[in-house]
Amino acid sequence: MSEQIELSKQPRLLLIDGNSVAFRAFFALHQQLDRFTNHDGLHTNAIYAFKTMLDVVIKAVHPDKALVAFDAGKTTFRTEKFGDYKGGRSKTPPELSEQMPYLRDLLSAYGIKSYELSNWEADDIIGTLAHEGEEAGYQVIIVTGDRDLTQLATDQTTVAITQKGVSEIEYYTPAHVQEKYGLSPEQIIDMKGLTGDTSDNYPGVTKVGEKTAIKLLTQFDSVEGVYDHLDELKPSKMKDHLIEDHQQAVLSKDLATIRTDAPLAVHLADLDYRGPDLDKLVPFYQSMDFNNFLKQLRNTSLELDFDQAGMNQNQLVPVKWTVLTAQNVDLVTQFTKEISFILEMPDENYHLSAFSGFVMTDGQQTLVSREVDLLQTKPVKQLLASDQVKKNVFNAKAQYVGLHRLGTPLDGVDFDLLLVSYLLDTNDNSNDLGSLAQQHGYDAVESDEVVYGKGAKRSIPDDDQLFFDHLARKALAIQELHDRLFTQLDEHEQADLYRDIELPLTFVLARMELAGITVDTTQLTDMREKFKEQLGTLEQTIYNEAGETFNINSTKQLGTILFEKMKLPVIKKTKTGYSTSVDVLEQLASQAPIVENILSYRGLAKLQSTYIEGLLKVVHSRDHKIHTRYLQTLTQTGRLSSVDPNLQNIPIQTQQGREIRKAFVPSHPDWEIFSSDYSQVELRVLAHITGDHNLQEAFVEDEDIHAATARRIFGLSAEDEVTPLMRRQAKATNFGIVYGISDYGLSQNLGISRPQAKQFIDTYFREYPGVKNYTEEIVAKAKTDGYVETITHRRRYLPDINSKNFNRRSFAARTAMNTPIQGSAADIIKIAMIKMEAALEQAGLKATMLLQIHDELVFEAPKSEIETLTQLVPKVMDSAVKLDIPLKVESAHGASWYEAK
Numbered sequence: 001m002s003e004q005i006e007l008s009k010q011p012r013l014l015l016i017d018g019n020s021v022a023f024r025a026f027f028a029l030h031q032q033l034d035r036f037t038n039h040d041g042l043h044t045n046a047i048y049a050f051k052t053m054l055d056v057v058i059k060a061v062h063p064d065k066a067l068v069a070f071d072a073g074k075t076t077f078r079t080e081k082f083g084d085y086k087g088g089r090s091k092t093p094p095e096l097s098e099q100m101p102y103l104r105d106l107l108s109a110y111g112i113k114s115y116e117l118s119n120w121e122a123d124d125i126i127g128t129l130a131h132e133g134e135e136a137g138y139q140v141i142i143v144t145g146d147r148d149l150t151q152l153a154t155d156q157t158t159v160a161i162t163q164k165g166v167s168e169i170e171y172y173t174p175a176h177v178q179e180k181y182g183l184s185p186e187q188i189i190d191m192k193g194l195t196g197d198t199s200d201n202y203p204g205v206t207k208v209g210e211k212t213a214i215k216l217l218t219q220f221d222s223v224e225g226v227y228d229h230l231d232e233l234k235p236s237k238m239k240d241h242l243i244e245d246h247q248q249a250v251l252s253k254d255l256a257t258i259r260t261d262a263p264l265a266v267h268l269a270d271l272d273y274r275g276p277d278l279d280k281l282v283p284f285y286q287s288m289d290f291n292n293f294l295k296q297l298r299n300t301s302l303e304l305d306f307d308q309a310g311m312n313q314n315q316l317v318p319v320k321w322t323v324l325t326a327q328n329v330d331l332v333t334q335f336t337k338e339i340s341f342i343l344e345m346p347d348e349n350y351h352l353s354a355f356s357g358f359v360m361t362d363g364q365q366t367l368v369s370r371e372v373d374l375l376q377t378k379p380v381k382q383l384l385a386s387d388q389v390k391k392n393v394f395n396a397k398a399q400y401v402g403l404h405r406l407g408t409p410l411d412g413v414d415f416d417l418l419l420v421s422y423l424l425d426t427n428d429n430s431n432d433l434g435s436l437a438q439q440h441g442y443d444a445v446e447s448d449e450v451v452y453g454k455g456a457k458r459s460i461p462d463d464d465q466l467f468f469d470h471l472a473r474k475a476l477a478i479q480e481l482h483d484r485l486f487t488q489l490d491e492h493e494q495a496d497l498y499r500d501i502e503l504p505l506t507f508v509l510a511r512m513e514l515a516g517i518t519v520d521t522t523q524l525t526d527m528r529e530k531f532k533e534q535l536g537t538l539e540q541t542i543y544n545e546a547g548e549t550f551n552i553n554s555t556k557q558l559g560t561i562l563f564e565k566m567k568l569p570v571i572k573k574t575k576t577g578y579s580t581s582v583d584v585l586e587q588l589a590s591q592a593p594i595v596e597n598i599l600s601y602r603g604l605a606k607l608q609s610t611y612i613e614g615l616l617k618v619v620h621s622r623d624h625k626i627h628t629r630y631l632q633t634l635t636q637t638g639r640l641s642s643v644d645p646n647l648q649n650i651p652i653q654t655q656q657g658r659e660i661r662k663a664f665v666p667s668h669p670d671w672e673i674f675s676s677d678y679s680q681v682e683l684r685v686l687a688h689i690t691g692d693h694n695l696q697e698a699f700v701e702d703e704d705i706h707a708a709t710a711r712r713i714f715g716l717s718a719e720d721e722v723t724p725l726m727r728r729q730a731k732a733t734n735f736g737i738v739y740g741i742s743d744y745g746l747s748q749n750l751g752i753s754r755p756q757a758k759q760f761i762d763t764y765f766r767e768y769p770g771v772k773n774y775t776e777e778i779v780a781k782a783k784t785d786g787y788v789e790t791i792t793h794r795r796r797y798l799p800d801i802n803s804k805n806f807n808r809r810s811f812a813a814r815t816a817m818n819t820p821i822q823g824s825a826a827d828i829i830k831i832a833m834i835k836m837e838a839a840l841e842q843a844g845l846k847a848t849m850l851l852q853i854h855d856e857l858v859f860e861a862p863k864s865e866i867e868t869l870t871q872l873v874p875k876v877m878d879s880a881v882k883l884d885i886p887l888k889v890e891s892a893h894g895a896s897w898y899e900a901k
Contacts, residue, residue, distance in 0.1 A: 013133040014063035017144035024145040025049035065271035069122035093744035098811035109280035127258040193253025340478040359471040390414040422633035445473040516625030545594035638826035664897035675900035678855040692770025712767035740814035782816035790823035832880035
């Protein structure tokens with residue numbers, strides 16, 4: 001195998017076969033399909049793997065020019081010649097199709113042009129540009145997963161074939177083609193003429209395989225040469241087939257021939273490669289939830305370079321402000337009706353961030369200061385605590401927590417620019433005030449990145465003029481946008497959503513964050529030692545099974561043990577050797593006990609490093625609590641996200657993972673943790689929204705919904721006929737429908753064939769016709785309105801719902817189906833949280849709401865109040881919203897979060 005490319009001193013042209021590589025990228029990670037989705041539900045495995053391939057190739061090639069070619073459609077000049085060309089291919093999984101438009105966005109962010117040409121294939125675009133590149137003196141590198149393109153290899157053109165994944169590449173030069181096949185690159189076409197191609201579905205000569213074709217071409221050079229010397233062949237079945245299939249061989253060779261004269265509208269002059277456009281790449285990674293790639297950007301020279309000298313501050317209209325000091329602090333008493341206020345905290349984690357300064361303005365007088373101690377003075381405290389003076393802010397939760405740390409209350413918040421902007425359009429959910437203001441047409445303010453810098457370069461300017469100008473502009477932006485955005489809320493019928501749900505919830509969340517949850521570090525430390533001991537035992541067991549000691553964490557050493565010493569079948573190879581990825585090991589687990597133990601070792605090691613060590617790092621030294629932050633404006637469905645740390649991700653699939661919750665305990669002796677969880681809330685919302693009689697009946701009768709669905713899918717008459725496997729398959733189908741799953745996705749989840757998965761979905765829709773009608777009607781409504789809504793009028797715009805691009809349109813349709821379901825479930829628990837806090841206060845209980853984890857609320861309370869909570873919490877939660885079918889809440893309590901689950 002050729003593992004690296006020899007680069008000449010010529011300029012280099014990189015050409016990538018987009019469809020072929022995307023296909024390989026998708027299937028390289030298809031077994032982890034569910035893990036690779038972003039916060040909008042978009043599958044991202046192909047995008048992730050394609051990006052990995054780009055990095056490998058760009059690093060190896062250092063191109064001067066680059067292009068990614070895509071197929072324009074199924075109909076080309078080849079289908080005109082042969083109607084069944086590529087006719088045998090199975091339908092592209094929608095999980096891949098939906099990613100294709102975003103692959104182009106990735107390429108645009110990488111600074112690489114993409115191109116397609118109607119009636120021609122990507123191969124022909126590549127062949128034509130490769131020829132043009134050679135003529136202009138370029139070294140050409142072609143990247144593809146299709147070996148047909150090896151016919152383009154020349155002394156100037158190398159064809160890089162992606163292997164089982166996409167990061168391992170085999171480079172084909174004419175010498176490598178000769179070494180591998182005993183043929184020249186030009187003869188690859190002749191080989192295809194004789195053998196045909198099952199993938200592209202053209203016939204060749206009956207029963208002539210690759211070995212026979214190579215033997216004939218070695219002797220006679222080409223398809224034409226074979227037929228010119230046909231009389232020299234001895235009588236045989238093969239000779240008969242050659243005679244009978246002469247026209248097929250000629251046609252197949254023609255179909256296999258990549259054209260180098262396609263009528264392209266792009267040429268070398270259009271393909272300059274200058275590297276990534278970080279203004280596009282950073283938001284693209286953010287939209288895909290590629291957090292590791294964002295970290296890589298921050299740790300390399302690709303960091304955005306903000307030049308403070310070029311911030312264009314002097315191009316903005318001047319603003320006036322007065323510096324507030326201890327001597328003139330009474331100026332704040334002039335604010336009597338409404339102010340915009342900002343307590344500036346440079347770090348995202350406002351529980352820990354330093355305070356840089358503050359600003360308040362009524363639009364006439366603007367006061368700024370770096371002296372945050374002034375916020376603790378009587379006149380300022382009275383102003384901020386007054387519910388008679390309306391406060392306009394950006395991120396009310398952060399402001400509330402920050403002021404609370406200073407011992408200063410905040411009341412009377414009327415307008416939160418961050419929240420209102422999020423509700424108006426969840427597609428534009430930036431956390432930067434300046435950026436949001438500009439999106440809403442207010443240009444008299446810069447983003448924080450422009451003024452403060454980004455990442456490691458981020459800092460508050462020492463220059464008072466610069467800092468106070470920026471603070472003043474931000475506060476004035478809030479003031480200016482107040483009326484404009486409230487008018488839009490009214491037009492969208494979202495004023496109630498804002499005032500009755502999102503704004504009150506902000507302060508409920510703030511108080512939950514401030515309360516935090518106590519963590520028994522001794523328990524975590526003991527668990528760390530226990531896991532360490534278990535890891536040691538597993539390690540020794542693995543050594544005994546291997547017959548020697550080695551580094552289990554070394555892919556290379558592990559591969560040697562498994563595939564060379566123990567002779568296990570090689571499933572996948574990488575550029576550096578054998579693959580020992582999780583999906584590979586899972587396929588091998590039944591063949592050798594050592595593999596199961598290695599999987600257990602890896603799982604336990606991840607729990608140890610990510611969760612045990614990770615949680616110990618974020619326990620506050622003063623109160624021994626974890627104070628997570630809830631992101632209220634991140635997801636497009638309205639669901640909350642937990643960060644610093646993410647408590648929603650504590651694993652519950654394994655017993656060892658669940659045991660981590662033992663460390664989460666009450667903050668007082670004789671208290672307990674109390675947990676209440678909505679049961680199947682999304683399926684209940686589905687039943688309510690669709691109005692499906694059969695689905696609603698199952699919930700009204702309090703049936704096991706998954707068993708009820710299994711009976712319908714498998715045509716059973718009684719519940720006791722449902723096996724555990726049937727129920728599991730029905731459960732996957734139930735939840736799959738909520739998330740708009742395809743037959744391919746369901747087949748992967750259940751390990752069944754795609755036709756069988758399709759039959760499950762078709763039967764489901766037949767048995768629950770209201771659900772089928774809903775999916776059709778909501779998509780039609782989205783196409784008309786351009787958006788969908790939840791039960792509280794939470795709106796999600798779908799700009800691609802009428803796109804000419806099939807893949808973008810299809811993903812938007814899937815989003816239209818599932819957003820009202822997921823978003824309404826999010827609405828329900830938010831309403832429950834607001835009512836729950838009020839109910840606890842009204843009942844005079846000491847119980848405190850601590851966490852929201854998906855559909856679960858976690859409290860701590862004195863043991864004496866547990867019986868009251870057992871009645872009160874489910875009563876409040878199941879009546880949060882009135883649906884056509886009952887909500888169901890399950891509760892538990894104990895000495896830890898583990899016992900309460």
